[in-house]
Amino acid sequence: MVAAIEGGLPMSDELHPVDADNHYYETLDAFTRHLDQAYKHRGVRVLRDGTHAEIVIAGKLNRFIPNPTFDPVIVPGCLDLQFRGQIPEGVDPLTLTQVEPISASYRDRDARLATMDEQRLDAALLFPTLGCGVEQALRFDVPATMASLTAFNLWLEDDWGYSYKDRVIAAPMISLADPAAAVQELDRVLERGARVVHMRPAPVPTGGAKGRSLGHKLHDPVWARLAEAGVPVAFHLGDSGYNAMLGAPWGGAEDFAPFREPDVLGQVIIGDRAIHDTMASLIVHGVFERHPRLQVASIENGSDWVYPLLKGLRKQANRTPWLFPEDPLDTIRQHVSITPYYEDDIRKLADTIGVERVLFGSDWPHGEGLAEPAAFVDELEAFTPDEVQRIMRQNCAELVGLA
Numbered sequence: 001m002v003a004a005i006e007g008g009l010p011m012s013d014e015l016h017p018v019d020a021d022n023h024y025y026e027t028l029d030a031f032t033r034h035l036d037q038a039y040k041h042r043g044v045r046v047l048r049d050g051t052h053a054e055i056v057i058a059g060k061l062n063r064f065i066p067n068p069t070f071d072p073v074i075v076p077g078c079l080d081l082q083f084r085g086q087i088p089e090g091v092d093p094l095t096l097t098q099v100e101p102i103s104a105s106y107r108d109r110d111a112r113l114a115t116m117d118e119q120r121l122d123a124a125l126l127f128p129t130l131g132c133g134v135e136q137a138l139r140f141d142v143p144a145t146m147a148s149l150t151a152f153n154l155w156l157e158d159d160w161g162y163s164y165k166d167r168v169i170a171a172p173m174i175s176l177a178d179p180a181a182a183v184q185e186l187d188r189v190l191e192r193g194a195r196v197v198h199m200r201p202a203p204v205p206t207g208g209a210k211g212r213s214l215g216h217k218l219h220d221p222v223w224a225r226l227a228e229a230g231v232p233v234a235f236h237l238g239d240s241g242y243n244a245m246l247g248a249p250w251g252g253a254e255d256f257a258p259f260r261e262p263d264v265l266g267q268v269i270i271g272d273r274a275i276h277d278t279m280a281s282l283i284v285h286g287v288f289e290r291h292p293r294l295q296v297a298s299i300e301n302g303s304d305w306v307y308p309l310l311k312g313l314r315k316q317a318n319r320t321p322w323l324f325p326e327d328p329l330d331t332i333r334q335h336v337s338i339t340p341y342y343e344d345d346i347r348k349l350a351d352t353i354g355v356e357r358v359l360f361g362s363d364w365p366h367g368e369g370l371a372e373p374a375a376f377v378d379e380l381e382a383f384t385p386d387e388v389q390r391i392m393r394q395n396c397a398e399l400v401g402l403a
Helices: 080-084 109-119 130-137 142-159 179-191 217-229 242-250 264-270 273-284 306-319 328-335 346-353 373-379 385-400
Strands: 018-023 044-049 052-057 060-062 123-127 168-170 197-199 233-236 296-299 336-338
Touching (some): 018 296, 018 385, 060 130, 109 168, 123 385, 142 179, 179 217, 242 264, 242 273, 273 296, 273 306, 273 328, 306 328, 306 346, 328 336, 336 346, 336 385, 373 385
Parallel strands (some): 296 336
Antiparallel strands (some): 044 052, 052 060
């Protein structure tokens, strides 16, 4: 249990938190169990040599996840001090990384529910780990992209379900690379009870060098269905292709490999550009104007991107006011929810976009997240008890339609 903090804020067992950012670790057959065999050699393939496994995507060794068996796997929250910038003097940052045998709760939904009971979590939104790197690797093969994500969503239905006991809310992945196929897959997952869908915060791949804006009107049938169903889109951090676009020209790595030697300059250059540009594309190209009931969420992208985005949008709105029917801040306040990093200035974010738009997300069980998800409440000392209740439960529960 998380202890009450100063000011009389509720304890975790009184909050009944809903965590907007949890993860599972995929099994090796997540993209192959249900894959159309016509794409056997074009999608995700697993190469095994004894206990060692590697992932090949589109005929190329994929290094997004160094050990796709996830056994052993990094200990939840072990990198907390590093991400807070609080590494004790004299401590080698490499020693912070710890691994352990994979837990049943990372792959089994009933085991996960038992762990959530221990963590005092009422519900959690679950997102991929390996899956966050697949669409970028398949960007030049649109048919294989669509077939692979459909196969993945069928695996997700098998192993997790989209809304297991109204507590484990797993998000199927949707790609807009083929707009007609996207509508077909979206209709299928909505029919099967999806309460949130996961899209990559990135330009939409077209199979060639030039991509397409998320705000292109070709995608309107998808946005319209989501708006009508009241199902939000979660844009979760992943491989958005920005290494190839921005990092590589500066001499950095072309591929996004977050668990290997860091490309520090590339990380500084790329920063929050993917989610910044994603939200810009939706607003500038009028998605929310055409679909006023559509809701989206930024998951595991932090919140520092909000302020330069607002500055840029307002500056452009002053130059071309006919393209902005309202203040961009009002658009964000009506349509965009955000999970800040626990080390962010959460009060500043709430004062900017409204406390109703701030979601609690722990990134559990990843190493850079929180070891105990409900400990996020300790970062909310600047909030009233009612505001804490909103951030820790009510906002996310309302977003995905929980009681």
